[in-house]
Amino acid sequence: MRIFADKLASTLKRQLHPVYLLFGAEPLLIQESRDQIEHKAKSEGFSEVFRFSITAQTDWNEVFDACNSMSLFAEKKILQLELPESGTNQAITKELLNLHQILNPDVMLIVSGSKLTKAQENAKWFKALNSNGLWVSCLTPDIHRLPQFVLQRCHQLGLKPDTEAVQMLAQWHEGNLLALSQSLEKLCLLYPDGVLTLVRIESALSRHNHFTAFNWIDAMLEGKAKRSQRILRELHGEGVEAVILLRTLQKELNTLMSYKQELTSKNLQQVFDQYRVWNNKRPLYTAALNRHTPTTLYSMVCTLADAEHTVKTDYDNSVWPILTQLTLDMSMPRNA
Template sequence: MRIFADRLLEQVNKQLHPTYLLFGNEPLLLQESRQAIQKAALSQGFEERHRFAIDSSFDWNLVYDCSQAMSLFSARQIIELELPESGVNAAIAKELLALADMLHQDVLLVVIGTKLTKAQENAKWFKALSTNGCWVNCLTPDIQRLPQFVQARCRALNLKPDPEAIQMLAQWHEGNLFALTQSLEKLALLYPDGQLNLIRLEESLSRHNHFTAFHWIDALLAGKANRAQRIMRQLEAEGVEMVILARTIQKELQQLLAMLQMMQTEPISRVFESYRIWQSKRPLYSAALTRLSIANVKTLLQLLAKIEILTKTQYDQSSWPLLHQLSTQMCLPQVKL
């Protein structure tokens, strides 16, 4: 069973699964998911909680000892395993498979990790644990899902934002859900009637959005020029190193060039499979590949080379204007050359 984190509370109140797999990159959702599971489990007699951080030197006997304890002699137990950020290697996968065979009704297993890869989803250990368990998606909501996420959070606090207020809350808190939670709690105290509009938001809140280079790349691929420029301005204001952005876009442009060349002889579906493009990312790449030509991408790479030379040789001259130019050119509809 797979669900989004915002549906977990509803799920655990109906049925408690023996295993929960919490995977994602959003600290707030991971934290809230753990708390929801703990609260529901406590009401069913799981009074002990053991938390382990897994690494290459971890002693798995500690986990096995907990899993073999039965409720006749001890309380029912929650075992939380925090996987390493580097992922699950062969040794850890072997131990997780062994643990899956040891689980029983007096143990509730919670596995916490970062964003899953396709290979991990298909791994034996993951399938063994998820067969009778619940996989909880704790990824940060993207800009398309964020307004619905904001609306659900408002509903839980009896807040009634109008459509413009929802959009503003989403824009101002993108990539920073902890700040969103704090802002909504503040608004609930300030406005007991729950009515939210642009005037009230502007009077009460300031921007708390947090962007990364990957938000910028997604905007460039989608051809959203205004959004890409807005993200760049914030990254520049936050002091993000130009070299980081240059290296990130260089990798994407080189991949787009190779994909465009492959598309001359292969269908786009096969190109996506060859470059292991996730389903969720395919609309972004499809937009870029439709908009750009091989000649366009080569021109962008030449401009990027100028940016790199300027960054490394002219310390008294900013290369940010050229990067803004590259960003604009990549987003504009272009004539295929």
């Protein structure tokens, strides 16, 4: 079973699972989820906590001993495993399966790690642990879910933001939930009455948003011209190398051209299934494929090649104006 991190608190009120899988790209949500589970488990008699950061050098006998050992008073135990950022290798996978075999009702297992790939989700160890556990998705909320996430956090702290305040908080903290948490705590101290307006936020806070090249790509695929231009300006201001953006865009254009080629003999659902496209990416690719023809995609690839040549050979001219034009071309309809 899978839930998002913001639903964990209500789930814990109803049931305590023997296994929790905390995976995602947002460290704040992983830590908060872990704390919530541990707090609930301790109230249910799980008083001992064993923590292991798994590496290639981990002595798994210590992990198994912690799982099997009986204390003087037979207390229940929480076993926390933090997987390496690079994911699991064959050796770790084998030990996780072995661990699954010896779990018992007196042991609660909490496994945490970075964002899962599709292959990892389908791995035998993950399916085994998830079969009698709860998978908590700790992904950073996207721009569509972020306002609701902000509103929920405000209510938890007794803050009462109006609609414009919620939108500003979301925009200023996109991709940086730790800064959002700190900003809300600051607002609690500044405004004891909890009322948040646009004016109050502007006078108390500064921008803490953080974008990646993937946010830029998603905005372009979705056809959000203003948003994609704003993200590009932020990336430029943060000192992101232009060549990284060029390579990222090149990959997406090649992907779109491959999809276009396949669409001559298959429908869109078949193409997405063939390439194993994530469900949350399918609407973005659908929007981009509906906007562009093979000709417009090829034209952008040619412009991209010129831009890469410029960035590598012509140090006197900036490539950012070309990136700006490519961003506009990618985001706008072909007849715009």
